[in-house]
Structures are given as C-alpha cells and as structure tokens.
Amino acid sequence: MKKYTNTGNKDTRSGFGAGLTELGQKNENIVALCADLIGSLKMDDFKKNHPERFFQIGIAEANMIGIAAGLTIGGKIPFTGTFANFSTGRVYDQIRQSVAYSDKNVKICASHAGLTLGEDGATHQILEDIGLMKMLPGMTVINTCDYNQTKAATMAIADHHGPVYLRFGRPSVANFTPENGEFIIGKAVILNKGTDVTIIATGHLVWEALIAAEKLEERGISAEVINIHTIKPLDEEAILNSVAKTGCVVTAEEHNILGGLGESVSRTLVSNNPVPQEFVAVNDSFGESGTPDQLMEKYKLNNEAIINAAIKAVSRK
Amino acid sequence: MKPNTQQLHDLTTQVRRDILRMVHAVNSGHPGGSLGCTEFLICLYQNLMERKEGFDMDGMNEDLFFLSNGHISPVFYSVLARSGYFPVKELATFRLLNSRLQGHPTTHEGLPGVRIASGSLGQGLSVALGAAQAKKLNKDTNLVYTLHGDGELQEGQNWEAIMYASAKKVDNIIATIDLNGKQIDGTTDEVLPMGSIRAKFEAFGWDVLDIKEGNNIEAILKGMTEAKAKTGKGKPVCVLLHTEMGNGVDFMMYTHAWHGKAPNDEQLANALGQNAETLGDY
Numbered sequence: 239m240k241k242y243t244n245t246g247n248k249d250t251r252s253g254f255g256a257g258l259t260e261l262g263q264k265n266e267n268i269v270a271l272c273a274d275l276i277g278s279l280k281m282d283d284f285k286k287n288h289p290e291r292f293f294q295i296g297i298a299e300a301n302m303i304g305i306a307a308g309l310t311i312g313g314k315i316p317f318t319g320t321f322a323n324f325s326t327g328r329v330y331d332q333i334r335q336s337v338a339y340s341d342k343n344v345k346i347c348a349s350h351a352g353l354t355l356g357e358d359g360a361t362h363q364i365l366e367d368i369g370l371m372k373m374l375p376g377m378t379v380i381n382t383c384d385y386n387q388t389k390a391a392t393m394a395i396a397d398h399h400g401p402v403y404l405r406f407g408r409p410s411v412a413n414f415t416p417e418n419g420e421f422i423i424g425k426a427v428i429l430n431k432g433t434d435v436t437i438i439a440t441g442h443l444v445w446e447a448l449i450a451a452e453k454l455e456e457r458g459i460s461a462e463v464i465n466i467h468t469i470k471p472l473d474e475e476a477i478l479n480s481v482a483k484t485g486c487v488v489t490a491e492e493h494n495i496l497g498g499l500g501e502s503v504s505r506t507l508v509s510n511n512p513v514p515q516e517f518v519a520v521n522d523s524f525g526e527s528g529t530p531d532q533l534m535e536k537y538k539l540n541n542e543a544i545i546n547a548a549i550k551a552v553s554r555k
Numbered sequence: 556m557k558p559n560t561q562q563l564h565d566l567t568t569q570v571r572r573d574i575l576r577m578v579h580a581v582n583s584g585h586p587g588g589s590l591g592c593t594e595f596l597i598c599l600y601q602n603l604m605e606r607k608e609g610f611d612m613d614g615m616n617e618d619l620f621f622l623s624n625g626h627i628s629p630v631f632y633s634v635l636a637r638s639g640y641f642p643v644k645e646l647a648t649f650r651l652l653n654s655r656l657q658g659h660p661t662t663h664e665g666l667p668g669v670r671i672a673s674g675s676l677g678q679g680l681s682v683a684l685g686a687a688q689a690k691k692l693n694k695d696t697n698l699v700y701t702l703h704g705d706g707e708l709q710e711g712q713n714w715e716a717i718m719y720a721s722a723k724k725v726d727n728i729i730a731t732i733d734l735n736g737k738q739i740d741g742t743t744d745e746v747l748p749m750g751s752i753r754a755k756f757e758a759f760g761w762d763v764l765d766i767k768e769g770n771n772i773e774a775i776l777k778g779m780t781e782a783k784a785k786t787g788k789g790k791p792v793c794v795l796l797h798t799e800m801g802n803g804v805d806f807m808m809y810t811h812a813w814h815g816k817a818p819n820d821e822q823l824a825n826a827l828g829q830n831a832e833t834l835g836d837y
Contacts, residue, residue, distance in 0.1 A: 313613050336672065340671050
C-alpha cells in the first residue's frame, strides 16, 4: 500500500482562494464575481489585489451568472463564487441558457458543497449539484479532494475554454496531494494499485478511500484507489482498465446516490464491462444540522462505509 | 453611409414581410411583438449603432445589442440578415431542422450577430451588464443596447440587474422596454399590473425617457439620440418604447391574439397586401 502523508488539515476553499490569487497575478483577463460571500469563498486577496477586476454582486446569484456570461463577451474569464447550493440549483436556468447553451467561458466555483457544510443544515447542503451540472451539455464538472488539488484545479480551469463547475467544501480536511501538482482535466489519478476491488472516490471521500484501502489490506483485500476529480468528462479508460483487473467497484461521493459519480460509473460499466458495484453516497435524502464528522458518520460517508461496501462488492464477484 | 428616412421606411416594410412569411412558412413563431419592434430594430442597426464589418463574438470597439425577449426572433433575424450578418435567403430556414435560425436566438449554431441565447425570459439585462462592464475594463467607449418585453419585467432577475446597474454606475448601457402592454394571456394589466414602470426604474436610480411614438421612425431616431446623450453620466439609461403589438397589419393590432400565432394563407395574403414589397423577398 502506497503511503500518503497528511501535511496538515486545510480547507479546500482556501485552495480555491490561493489559486485565484495566483491566477489574478498571471492573467489580467481573469475577473471574479461574488454574491456576498467573499470571506467564505476566500476571495479576499483577489479583491484586495485587483479591485477593478472584482465584482461584488450582492445577494443576487441569478444576476451574477448573467453578468459572468456577459463578461466573457470582451474576452474576460469570469470566476463566480458562492455556496454550491446557490451556484447551481438556485440558478439552473441562468447557467443552462446564458452559460452552457450560449457556450460561455464561465467558471462556476462552488464552496460548502455536500453535508460537510455542517450546522447550517439541509437548506444549504446541496447533494444534487453534480447531477444538475453534469446533465448540461458541454459542462465540465470537477470535485477536488484537498487544498493542493483545489488550488491546482482552479488554475487549470482558467486554461480550459468552456464552462466549468468546480466543487469544493468548507471543512479542514487532510491535505495529501503534491504541492503544485499537475492537474489534468478529465484524467483520473491512480492513488494506489490493487487487484481485488476498485474504489473510485471524489472530493472529501478520496482521503477516506485511502484510509479504507489501508484497513482493507490488513484484511487481505487489495484495493485500487482512483481519485476521480473530474466527473465530466469521465476518465472511462482509467476505470475500465482498473476494473478489468479487479472485477468489482465501489464509488464514493458526498452527493445523492441519484445523479452523481456512482451513476456515471455505472453507465460506463454496463456499456462496457458489467461488474458488481456498491455505492457510498447519500441515499436519496436531504441532510440536516450537525458537525461534519457526525454527519458523515450518520449518512455513512466515511472509510468504514467504504470498507463495508468493498467487502460486499468483492463477495458479489 | 447611413440610410435616409425613406430607405428606413422601405427596410421596415420589407422586414415586416419577412416576419410574416417566416412565421407563416412554419406555422409557428411570434409575429405580434416582432412587428411592434420592427421600426426600433431597423433604426438601431441601420442608423444608431456603431458596427464593424463582419462579426466576432467579443465585439470590441463597436456597439453591442442583446435581445432579451428572444421570442421576437423573426424581427431580430430579419434585421440581422438585412444588415449584412448572413444571407437574406437563410430566413427561409427559420425554425426548420438543422437551421441556424432556431425558434429562439442562440449562439449554439454559430449564427453571426447573436451573442447570447435568449428565450427563457429575464436574463438579457444581466448579460448585457456584464458585457458593458467588460467594455469598461477594456477601455472600450462603445455602448451596449438591449431590448426587453414589458411583460418580461415580471421576471425577478430583471430587478436584481436593474438594482445592480445603478449601484455600479453602469452608464454605457441603454435598456429599451417594449411597452406594448400585452403578453400571452392578455394585457399586462390583466395578467399582472406593474404600476408605473418609469417610477420603478427611477426609484432604482436609472435615467428614464419615453418614446411615445415607438413605431414612428423619426420619433425613435430623435428619442434614441437623446438617450445616447444621457450615457456616460454615471447612470444607466432606460427607454420606454411605446409600441403597438402587430403594428403594420391591421388585424394583428390592438390585441394580444397574435403574440404567438402564425397567419394562415389568406391572412398572410391580406397582411402582405398591406405591406408592398420594397427590397425583394427572400
């Protein structure tokens, strides 16, 4: 089992802020928009360094998405920032018509995704956003796993022409991917090689998948761990190559079981190589208030849940 | 060289014929609002806007136009074609399979002249504000024009954008409201009375002017020239364009019935008879 070191817990949203700050210095066409959540999105530095390129929209997310679409006309590369719920569900039609259908180069950057938003509860904990965004033609959907990867992804999407949904979160989590590592949109990262089961995880569940793989090894199960940071376009080749070896799959995501990563993987499998698959995801329910750890335990989104799913998947081969 | 008033009249009549023939051919589309805005869009594209030859998406150093009420695509397409953005004969593909002239305007099929998809209402002003702010960042002194239906103002996103525009002093935009007082289900007063639209825009910090004769070319040119003079003074500019839905076809006027209905063969012949060919049909 390959060892990964947590260099210290950090929040993924700060990775976004750091990436945006660097981008601002490198490229004068980068502009940033926020709907009254500058502190939460860690956009303070960009605002301070480039006040003329920063747009405080107020609490008006629909207007923010439209303005971002308009800014691309004139060569700007807009990054919008708000919570995942207000970045997607609240403004779905604005994204659909003014951004996706209009082929606009807007980067929709969403923090506080999923249950780990915590105490604010279900009104703010969106678990449907990956599904909403992946269904839009032409939309790239990315869900990063730690600070370093979020920073790298933020910078990488600026060089990709087209609409992108970048999803990250609120809590401090293990930071274990390489600093200034390469981020290739649509290219899965094999974190650990294994032969008995493939664990395909995204976002905060990637670290949990690594812990699960270690514990599974103690039980004599060899798990391959794939960090699938890009849900669309999905790296089908990496998934199918792994499954050809392991013969079963666990998908793990901080999202509803309907419409998320798991279903995208299922579609790939049934079309190419049907094998048993187990899902670690929220079972079609809303969230609730609680600490992130309590919620991830209650809704079975942790390494223990991944271990149980892996054992079950192996048994079904 | 800009067309004279007679040439603008001729263009207007021909655009009316285009609209009627387009919607008749596919037995669908929105002739009422299209006919009501014909004079305005002809004046905009043929006289008022500073436009470059050809089309590129960024539109640097030229005036831009955004159609927010995308259902009046027939007049938009006709005016774009007759302003040189694509061949006039392509109007015959309106709403057909594999056409660039979709039911509602889109950039998706690469139609020159269109910079944003519209049709789902209430989104155009936000987009136009973004484009106007991009112009300021680019030190581009050209203007951004928009057109919105009056019924469309019932969409809440407009008011987010209207509030933002004055707060951020976006003064390089002229937003025109097609004040025809009608929408699909009836008059705007029957559907959802909106009170004074002028008072609302003024309360939101806009500079507002009326063009009372919104189907009169001379009145439009005069009013829009005044509107232009109001730009660059720290406030966004709103034009209330008083129009008649279905203008130029007697049986389509003074009713909301032709908002989204095409004429039959007989009605088409009657309507075309009221608008004799001037520049050649497509």
